Amino acid sequence: METKTKIHYKYCIVPLCTNTTVTAPDKHFFTVPKQKKIRDKWCKIMNRKEFLSEKSVRYCCEDHFDVDNDTQNFMRHRIAGGRLLLKKDVIPHKFACQKTKVVTQERSAVAKRRRAEYYEKVLSKEVPASVAQKPIEFIECVQSDEVIKDPDSPIFVPMDCFDVDVEASVKIKTKKKGTQVHIMGKKKIKDVKQNSGRKILNLQAMKYSKATTLIDFETRGLMPPVFTPLNDDLTINYAAIPGYAKYMAEAGFKCVLVGGTTGEHMSLNVADRKKVIEEWVKAGRSTGLHIQVQVGGAPLPDVQELAAFCQKNGVGSILTLPELYFKPSNVDELVSYVALVAGAAPKLPVLYYHIPSMTRVEINMPAFVTEASKKIPNFAGIKFTSNDLSEASQVLRAMSEKKALFLGADTLLAPAALLGIKSSIGTSFNLFPKIAHAILSAVQNKDVETARALQHKLCLAIESLTKEGPWVPVMKAGMEIVTGIRVGPPSLPQKPLSSEAIERIRGRLRVLDVA
Template sequence: MKFLFRGLMAPVLTPYSNDGLFSIQEDIIPKYAKYLSSIGIHAVLVNGTSGEGMSMTVDERKAVTEAWAMAVKETKQILMVQVGGACLKDVQELAAHAESLGSDALLCLPELFNKPQTVDELVKYLTYVGQAAPKTPLLYYHIPSYTGIKVSMPQFLAAAAHNIPTFAGAKYTDNNLEEGTQCLAVENGTLSFFLGCDHVLAGAFTLGFDSAIATSLNMLPSPSIKILAAVKNNHSSEALQEQRKLSKAINVITRNGGWVSTMKAAMSLMTPINVGPPRPPLTPLIDKQIDQLKKDLTALQLL
């Protein structure tokens, strides 16, 4: 099974209330979808790392998916749903639910407690997930810095493609571009392969990547769009210049906190979409840190 979308996809942030209850603000999602569409982002990933999917209950994840599925009917954006990070039965339930809503693709983390130790074990796990949504392309979410799972990705992709009928590719959140470029050649390059590292987009695109799922696309899409266009037009110096701008902005944003916490703060400052705080156990920025972030973003002419 193939997933045909290529290009840039935003892993959307989940809007929570700022009243200490951390309730999901579903009414923000239609506005969020329209905002992303207006800035040139035509595909979204729901309930991923940036979306704090693993901090939500199954019912909450379903509600967020339903809200996005409804929103993209109007905006015509591609919808990918991350279903992993729970017990297998719940993952299968989330996969079936996403398929019932007409999601364009599924993304799935590996089992996070009884972790797969081999390629065969990982393939078997995703086979169970794929069986729950037999009509929807399934991609693997490779993020070893979080999961600790470091099987050979080229070997895994080849095995998954041959053994899972719905398998369509992976999100590769790793800066090991040597391994990444080997993955691009698996199945004669027919798998969908998304880079998940904002800091190395220019290098990855130069080496043959054509797609990315990057958090910075939510609030700072222009550099990534320009990087991809510059590489396609063989303008390597322009791509490098835009990458430096993007990396500098990301370093400023993430200077005073964790990835999701700082990205949510930047989103609420830099865009008309207020996504609220992260949900515990993640820690929101304090007022002093937000004030400093405002100053730093202003200095970069991003506010």
């Protein structure tokens, strides 16, 4: 069976500009208009000798514009994120990269030699850290071909996609009709050919057992953290998971978090955690749910073992707490810890679980996500469990659009959405999914009054529960009252609610008409 290798990135078409989404991940790349007259005008102003086909998709980076004044939604982009839009009739007008050089049409032989040198540099082991750390999607493959039609597009093959023990050598052959690059390794051959205006990437007899396959993390929206169903004797009720997963899918959710605070995995041994993960992955396959797993809250070797287990067994993404005993005291120490966890599952998106009320790890999160994005190839975002929306909005601005911010504050769902934070992980979504979905819909429709009223109702429902005890015990009791799904008592050392407390909760929820 053949599987194609996909390499996705953008590059700037301005001659002498070297920016790509690999080498300059924080820059914005604007799509070149497809209308012929406008394309020709862009090519002429940027001193591009070869004009572009109307069918191709090409990009020009932000360096060639005055982004503040040339875009129609700059302030909104800074506050809430999203795609930047150029104003009508704006064309590139800044070409600092060309000031010291004259753009000339290269002779064929020179172009061939330049491409050969480029391939040799890219395919050498001395790949710049900025390139090696950039998430690029590679899919494990055997005997596959991928034709890249763009004759100007460079092919990036970072060396970290090879097995760590490979000693590759590069041989370059220049022929009359093209340049051929051979990379020889232990039972591995890569050919990169250029011929008749096409580059062909042939992969033969390859299998990357330790390849770094990075997957774009596109999961957004509401993600309920699921309870771990327990029997009365505190053994895990695995039989309840399939029905629970079906309930989540029917409630309109696309993803769930397994093993978070709500899931109590910090109180379970590694073997039990693995079994719960397996059951949720199995349920996810039948319901279409993306399964995210929180692997932290244990000694580092166990955390790494769980991360590797998740990668091997079909989990979609992982979340990790910080070290809970030898706590990190600064950004570098926290990044180092998360990197150790992420390294155990290099093919999975990894998010950090910020919950200072429980961990007492109080580190500047905007600074952390900035450094983590630079140093951890598969860092995909953060779960921000704090009521500090000011810091949360700073985190949102500090991360690229490809990184995710999930708020972990159920009572702030509406105000966070108004700030552009529209992804959340909240226990109450298990109990009141319709209210949570309706809040986001109201914000999306700019119906602030409805959003405020619904948020007020959700807050009252949550307060009717939390009056009776700690978070997990009251939420487990509420889950059974509202949905009828049996999730059982909390795990030790937490204690279940009394029957009197459960009845008081039931009465309050009936008054609110949510039970």
